[in-house]
Amino acid sequence: MALTRTAGAVTPAPAGARERGRRPARRRERTALLPTAILLLGAVYCLLPVVWVLTASTKDNAQLFNTFTFEPNGSLWSNVRSLSAYAGGVYWHWMANTALYAGGGALLSTVVSALTGFALAKYRFRGRSLLFNLLLAGVMVPPVVLALPQYLLMSKVGLVGSYWSVLLLSVLSPYGIYLARIYSMSAVPDEVIQAARVDGCPERKLITRIAVPMMVPGLVTVFLFQFVAVWNNFLLPFIMLSDENKFPLTVGLYTLLNRGSTAPALYSLVVTGSLLSIVPLVILFLVLQRYWRTDLAAGSVK
Amino acid sequence: MTNPSRVRPAWGARTRTAPRLAPYVCVTPAVVLFVLFLLLPIGYALFMSFQKSQVSGLGLGAGARRQVFAGLSNYATELTDAAFTSSLLRVVIYSVILVPVMLGLALLFALLLDARRVRLQRFSRLAIFLPYAVPTVIASLLWGFMYLPTVSPFPPVLARLGLTMPNLFTTHVALLSVANIGVWGGTGFNMIVLYTSLRSVPAELYEAARIDGASQTQIALRIKIPMIAPALVLTGVFSVIATLQVFNEPQTLAPLTNTISPDWMPLMRVYDLAFNDNDVYGAAALSMMIAVVMFILSYSLLRVSNRRVFQGR
Known part of the structure; x- marks a missing residue:
């Protein structure tokens, strides 16, 4: 127990947003109008497509083409129903697949990143810096360059087109390992490790019972970054999968749009599908706001 | 033992009690994945880039196509290909x-969030970061629709001002239209x-x-920006690398316009070559060249900022 409390003290303070509001100097100063206006303009620009998809998805196909798209109509529910009915409900397959790829991939990725990051930060072993440099170099390999040979190799072992072809390739995250390494450096004090060893704690227990629990806040961040990365991934599933029932949302909606260019009747389905596809991530992002710790990445720059 | 100037005291103390096996067990999954899904594919792509398919006889039957050594011919073909060089030029302009x-x-937004007397900071921070939660394919879909005159909300607004909406998919404007999606998605x-x-x-x-009477702008320009220069360099490096790999945005917009050809950007060309033209050898050679350029670029860019970035913590 005492050990965990030490960790709390070492854990970097959460992003400064909250203490900002409490700063007494901020009482009631005159509002700087122009800077506030510029900032708001940025916010409007960023919200524009989101507001558009909200209103556009309330339109049936005729309204989509004939009415001002920022003016809401009442067809959202019927759009959702025709989207659900499209090709035997394939849209919800895509949604479930995306959750599987992103959730499963990110979970496995977090475990691998935690172990590797911890080892790189806290052990001294032969090949440590070689491994770290190789992993860093791995960040720089463009995914497309890998995607083609990965596809060819996957087809050699007969995995192309399976869930595994996407899932297995979503596990290794050099960036996640890098974050886990930085985080375990600051969150797991050397003294704690030594004290555990002096007390005769076996190494496996030291990692699973002491180190990993101390790293949890950072690991949530690693999980979220990888979750978003897999959720956003298009190229890999686009190349690997051919069965519509295994598509994630990105590939599914892309093919739907592709069909829409010859059958514009599908456009309202694409719009509604786009809206529904961003809802889970936006919720996740708002609920877990405090875990979007970009300062972990920026921490190395301080 | 080891050179004391290179080893922090804590390390020396730990090595005495640290077990030898544990670190290797910890890194095994990552190493296995790294070898299987990164090193092996790169090696395979390198091998394929020096191969070509040769048709013997009439080219019929399973044994008619053989894979033979091609030397550097795939590289030569791609380097002299006009479509590739123009896509290369296009991606550089795009990135610039x-x-x-x-x-x-x-x-600008970061400084405004950090400035005094600016209101609605919390709301703006959330709103500007929101596009990060939208997959690039979906973002491209949304912007793509907003670019299409038939469904776009802009023409009625512009008409009120006595303007008409320009065609956003002409040869030159299309690059800006795609870049806008990148700006939208990456700024936050x-x-x-x-x-x-x-x-x-x-x-x-x-x-x-x-106290010395410096204005907010002066503080921002003379103190804040120099203080965060390392972060600026790092975000710059990663942004350049990411933009040179642009694929999702133009690929998604392609069904909406003829301006965006299947080989519009270098990575689209790789995909097109491998999966539409069935020339995996040429595609492999192209991939290798892109990988080498990326690697040299990121390595040299990172070296510039290296001392500040990877020391310290």
Whole structure:
């Protein structure tokens, strides 16, 4: 127990947003109008497509083409129903697949990143810096360059087109390992490790019972970054999968749009599908706001 | 034992009790994945880039196509291909437009979030970061629809002002239209990174300047920006690397316009070659060239900022 409390003290303070509001100097100063206006303009620009998809998805196909798209109509529910009915409900397959790829991939990725990051930060072993440099170099390999040979190799072992072809390739995250390494450096004090060893704690227990629990806040961040990365991934599933029932949302909606260019009747389905596809991530992002710790990445720059 | 100047005392103390096997067990999964899904594919792509398919006889039957050594011919073919060189030029222009605009906006917003007397900061921070939660394919879909005159909300608004909407998919404008999606999607994330490093600058630094009568703008230009220069360099490096790999945005917009050809950007060309033209050998050679360029670029860019970035913590 005492050990965990030490960790709390070492854990970097959460992003400064909250203490900002409490700063007494901020009482009631005159509002700087122009800077506030510029900032708001940025916010409007960023919200524009989101507001558009909200209103556009309330339109049936005729309204989509004939009415001002920022003016809401009442067809959202019927759009959702025709989207659900499209090709035997394939849209919800895509949604479930995306959750599987992103959730499963990110979970496995977090475990691998935690172990590797911890080892790189806290052990001294032969090949440590070689491994770290190789992993860093791995960040720089463009995914497309890998995607083609990965596809060819996957087809050699007969995995192309399976869930595994996407899932297995979503596990290794050099960036996640890098974050886990930085985080375990600051969150797991050397003294704690030594004290555990002096007390005769076996190494496996030291990692699973002491180190990993101390790293949890950072690991949530690693999980979220990888979750978003897999959720956003298009190229890999686009190349690997051919069965519509295994598509994630990105590939599914892309093919739907592709069909829409010859059958514009599908456009309202694409719009509604786009809206529904961003809802889970936006919720996740708002609920877990405090875990979007970009300062972990920026921490190395301080 | 080891050179004492290179080893922090804590390390020396730990090595005495640290078990030898544990670190290797920990890194095994990552190493296995790294070898299987990174090293092996790269090696395989390298091998394939020196191969070609040769048709013997009439080219009929399973044994008619053989894979033979091709030397550098795949590389030569691709390098002299006009479509590839023009896509290369296009991606460089794209990056030169996108990165400064995106980082400029990210820096401006980060400074505004950090400034005094600016209101609605919390709301704006959330709103500007929101596009990060939208997959690039979906973002491209949304912007793509907003670019299409038939469904776009802009023409009625512009008509009121007596303007007409320009065609956003002409040869030159299309690049800007795609870049806008990149700016939209990337500004928020970079803003947060810059804002976070602004927050870590000690406030005392500003107090002295303020007492001396420096304006907010002066403080921003003379103190804040130099203090977060390392973060700016790092976000710049990663942005350049990411923009040169652009694929999702133009690929998604392609069904909406003929301007965006299947080989519009270098990575689209790789895909097109491998999966539409069935020339995996040429595609492999192209991949290798792109990988080498990327690697040299990122390595040299990172070296510039290396000392500040990877030391310290």
